[in-house]
Amino acid sequence: MARTSDGSGGAHPAEAGPALELAWREHWGRLVGLLIGQTARPDVAEDAVADAFAAAARTWPTSGVPASPGAWLLTAARRRALDVLRSEAVRRRKQPLMVVDTELRERAAATTDPGSHLADERLRLVFTCCHPALAPEARVALTLRFVVGLDVADITALLLLQEPTAAARLTRAKKRLAAAGIPFVTPAPDRLDERLDVVAAVLYLVFTAGYQPGPRDRGLRVDLGDEAIRLARLLDEQLPGRPVVRSLLALMLLQHSRRDARLDSDGALVLLPEQDRGRWHGAEIEAGLAVLRDLGPASGLAEEYRLQALIAAEHATAPTAADTRWSVVAEHYAALEAHTGSPVVRLARAVAVAEAWGPAAGLVLLDGLDDALPHHHRPPAVRGELLLRLGRAEEAAHEFERALMLVRSDTERRHLEDRAAAAARAV
Amino acid sequence: MRFVVLMHGDEAVWRDASTQERAAIIDQHTAFAAQAPQRGCTLVGGEALTDVAVATMVRRHGDHLEVTEGPLAESVEQLGGFYVLEAPDVDAVTEALRELPEHYAFEIRPVLDLD
Known part of the structure; x- marks a missing residue:
């Protein structure tokens, strides 16, 4: 050309x-x-x-x-x-x-624009890709393809799917988008709010997908975090004061502020306590806290994001890992678990409780989680960690072995191998 | 775009309805027809159907026509009627359905363009 x-x-x-x-x-x-x-x-x-x-x-x-x-x-x-x-x-x-x-x-x-109350094409595209007539998994795949522009290989890695599954899902979704009569408009103003939860959920999935260390060992895709935040800001500008958008924005800003400290120079995962807090982005933390300050208790997804943002804020404002107010974190997690009933939240709560009141208290909360989260490496990984702290090295080693059979990301595998070795040395 | 809206529902609702209840259901369909243009939909056609119990199935095998009673009603929800609408998109159709009775599940199918 x-x-x-x-x-x-x-x-x-x-x-x-x-x-x-x-x-x-x-x-x-x-x-x-x-x-x-x-x-x-x-x-x-x-x-x-x-x-x-x-x-x-x-x-x-x-x-x-x-x-x-x-x-x-x-x-x-x-x-x-x-x-x-x-x-x-x-x-x-x-x-x-x-x-x-x-x-x-x-x-x-x-260029008839029935959605002219929302000017940005990308935003309109997000609403189209997040249409309720599309299956939830299809919405995420479509958003990653149409709005963000990722190819099937990237989408496969980010959504932790097998490549044929991701390709088939995307093809089906595209066909449906083209044939089902799904409009390319932002919903009418009086229907906008009921669609916002869906859009917010997809944006957050796009965001977290970037932090999911991929099985292809490609490291983190922090640019996806940038993109998700950019879209959330756009939503916030066009639809000011919506609790679900504001709380999502606060949450993402606070989490994203840690991006540069999450991997070391070799690309290995750095857990929160070991992260160099000097590499956190202070201005973004401030921005996130400012949004969070104005948010009162809400309901539904908005409340879920708000509670998560409160937890992220506790971490972001602790001067050192040792200064973290773990009892406050644990209380927020308890509220979040009550609100969502999610086993993943319970797992995180167990970690916080262990930090606040000792590993034995955390261990109790892990009971039954392996059934709720089968094929998930984190319940045995966390249990191994807590057992090791209790000096029960043999049981810990066994749990790390179980976690290693389930883990899919190479980055996390290396971390678990280190911990398994530590447990073996302690036996 | 042209859409067919298939209305699935429990046939007993109509069968067991009183005269007033039937009138109320008909009123809702009338309101739907009246409101559809305001949602950007043009009503092209539509019918209410008799019970599946009086349906006849025909299958052609070469020259032979196999005629049977049926289809066998295996689920409570049966096709009870349909509308054909011209509409800009599925959202317009969805909004128009607000007028119709709650006991239906609506299946919206875009018409295949054979031109």
Whole structure:
């Protein structure tokens, strides 16, 4: 494809890599959104944008980065979408070419925007991908693909799926999105709030997926955290004062502030107590705390996020690990467990209780968790840790062995192997 | 886009309904037809169906037509009626369904475009 001819010139070809990366982050979701708005065909739009980025990857390194990458990509993607729609029309002998072109141009010009109370295309795209007529797992996969722009391999790794499963799920979801009549709009103002919980839940999954050390050992995807926060801020701007959005924002800001301290230079997981607190982002902690301060008790998902944010705030404001107010943390976890009934929360609560009142108190709370969380390595891993602290090294070693059979991420596996070795030495 | 809304429900609700209750159900369908345009939906057609007990199944095997009673009603919920709507999207259809009786489960199916 031709270099832009606007005369201002492009960046040097050597900068194509970072420029492409930046363009991906800035424009992928926006372009998919724009093209869905113009073609009403999510499948065509996504393919066309993917093709445009592939073309950019081919041509930018040799011919230089265009002065306006977004405009270049939009032109390329729009051309590609038009080609596909044209050939479809020809194949179906339905309409002469001119009609398709005119229709497309009209649609592009009109860009009817029933969701104009929410201007951002990416946000509209999020609402579309999080439509209640899509299965919850499909919403996350679609959001990662359409809004964030990840490929199937990345989505597979992030959602801890097998590749054929992820690919099939995504294909099904795309087909459904294109065929079920799911609109590309933000819901009407009087229906917006009931849809916000779904969107918030998906954004948080996108966020946590970035912190899930992948089985392919790719480390953390903190950029997903950035993206989730950016989208939550956008939601917050457009729909000010919604408790679920505010509490989610506080929670993500506080958790994300620790990103640089979570892996060491070798990519190994650094647990909270060992993290270098100097590498936490103070300004983000302040921002998170400021949001949290204005939030009163709520209900439903908003309350769940608020309680989690309160816990994150306790950690974020402790000057050292030893200064952590574990009894306060444990109380927040008790409230969270009462609110959600989640075994995962109970597991975290057991850890906090062990810190506050000793390993024996924590151990009691682990009873029955292996049944509630089968195939999950953390119950035996935590039990092993607490047993080791109680000096019951032999039982601890056994628990670490069980955890090692279940763990999927290489980063966590290395950590567990260290602990198993420590337990073996202590026997 | 054209959609068919299949209404599944317990046939006993209508069968056992009093005259007033039947009138109330019909009123809701009338209200649905009246309100649909305000949700952006154009009502193309629709019918209420008699009980599945009086349905006839026909299967063609070459020249032979196999005619049986049926289908066998295995679940409480049966297809009790349908509407055909022209609508911008599934959300518009969903909103329009607010007018209809609660005892149905609505299955919204986009019509396959064969052109």
